[in-house]
Amino acid sequence: DIVMTQSPDSLAVSLGERATINCKSSQTILHNSNNKNFLAWFQQKPGQPPKLLIYWASTRESGVPDRFSGSGSGADFTLTISSVQAEDAAVYYCQQYYIPPHTFGQGTNLEIK
């Protein structure tokens, strides 16, 4: 199985500052046939199901604010929130959908200072 490892486990960022979350896969999740990285990012707030933010490593889901961006390729990826807002307090997960089981990272808890 592909192991997804996120860092850090938690971070505290001041309002308006940048937040960066890293995600590393145990093998490449870049598909040669279409040159796409099979990686998604989700946001989960307490008592709610996860919400899709980013897919194909860098494509923002419809309706997601443009302060959220994804980057990276191969086995190393990053989710960046350019200017953190109060409503961004949540747990963030990366997930690979390259090979089943489509494993998730352990999650990163974002706290707003």
Next chain:
Amino acid sequence: EVQLLESGGGLVQPGGSLRLSCVVSGFTLNSCALTWVRQAPGKGLEWVSGLTVRSGATYYADFVKGRFTISRDSSTNTLYLQMNSLRPDDTALYYCAKGVGPPPSDYILDFWGPGTLVTVSS
């Protein structure tokens, strides 16, 4: 409007069985893949099982292989998860989620249900 609604959770003894259901609306069951994801209390997300509806291909996490079975009934727009030989560490909120569309986007999970809670305890 796309909706998914899980049901069938509850309290079950170790070694027991439950069948979870996920009724979907607002999209065609045959148009995309469907997935079960679980979350133990206070823990992270765990991918459990997936079903590519068009082909019928099924996939399982190692920790449920041989115990859980994913299936669907297109006539009732319902996804199922038959869970046998349940263990205390299967205790979790179980979500169903739909994929965006046809391959290669079929397992990008864009809509999720609110989840149904399964508690395995004596």
